[in-house]
Amino acid sequence: MAESELERREAKKKKLVEGGEESSLEGGGDGGGEEKAWMNPMVTLGPDILTRTMKFLDARSLARSAVVSDDWYQVATSDNMWSAKCVELWKGKAHIPRVSMLRGASKLETYSLSVKDGMRNRIMKEDLCDHVWEFRFQETAPEYWLNLDPSWMDSGPPMNRYFHPDGSQTADPMDVVWGGHESQFSIVTSYVGKGEIREHYVRINRWPPMTVTRKEDWSWELSNHLYRYNSIPDANKKGGTGPHFPVW
Template identity: 30%
Template sequence: MAVHREKDERLAPFMRMDRCNKISRLSNELLQVRAETRADPLEVLGWDVFFFAVLPRLDARSLAACIAVSSSWRACCISDVLWRPLLSRFLALRAHLPLALLRCSSPFPPHLAYSVAMLDACKAELSPAEMCARVWEMKVKPGFSSLLQSQTCGPYWYSLDPTSLNEAPLLRRFHCDFSITPLQENDPIWGGQESTWKFVKSKQSNGELKKQFVRINSWPQHQVVRLRDGRWCLDNYYASYTTCPDQEENMPSYLKGLKVPCCRRCNPDQIELIKAKI
């Protein structure tokens, strides 16, 4: 009896391990069976509850993920009723409509328009199409000067900037032939001289990352910055150029009624291509 007891004690840990493994395998099998037999929430809840009580609670990312679940889910999740308020809230935070939406002859479905707006919001590099399609505000900086360094246009040029008198800013238009023109008559800074622009890229010290700049005439190059609300800004220590909002609720009064046609030459129509990708 003592021999059998000693043998049982030696085998006890292995028996317990084997029992745990069996329980684990059984649990996994039960979970797999449950997953395979689990009913579709759309079928359990019914279309009305699923569509009107569940889906409206989702954010855009979750709702977009639901589109790929099944064909029945896709039919529900691409509904304009769900995406129209999401699109309106997102665009209300943006200063610009994406060029693809501005150029579209027929309206995009809201779920596709949201995707286009999200892709546009992720852009960090300014394109020639954006340069030419937007109206730009020009502001001269007062700058600073010291005994060691002077970074200012001087009081004369700054005094010609209407914003120094709390008036509407000067407006500029960049063209695809790399010229620049004023949009206002009697522009105090514009003297009829030729003005050109071009893109410039510079490498970082590691030689990998590149920063984008825009050079106007022979002035120091402007760094390209994307603002939080989607506007573009060209900035150096002399002056800054910022795109004007084109959303009605965000548009300043001096821009209302101003129509700026999109340039067909530098902004080819790619609406069908965008739809195909989405």
């Protein structure tokens, strides 16, 4: 900031203070309005410095600051401010939700949609079909199957599985566990009361159902006592992954 600008603001503050004292002595009030203006960081610091300062706030504090005044709202909800918050939020995440890529959405809306989707425990067909899944047998599985699992035998990388929009599931060529059999998957969700989920699982053919778990990095795990599936990170996938509309 230029020195002349600093001098101008210092003179303005001095005038406000002197004006407040003078009006108080003359019985014309305590100069509350002017003093409040002087105490407002938007007035004393200016929008540029206030913006730089507010960038150090965490997302929750930044959102709360938007209700202070109209001026603060303009700064605290700007795309410039929330673009950086989105980058921070997505760092280290396995998947970036497709709903966060909605056209025309502000960066604040993008951040909010991302957080809500990251808390979602209800898996959708898009989640299954958008990701490649790592397949492994659990330690409690019969020894025969463990001996066929390359990740257990240290004979190669984990096996992969693929879910398709038509409800089918496939594996990589030469997968010794797969065996070329036909597989169909289904997502089962039951509710109780006012939309509260009572039961939610994924099932392949007539095999044991798999419990759905959402990880802190927004990845998914499907598991039962025999085997488990883990979604492979694909945060760089263009357009994001998952349902096209918000699902809670």
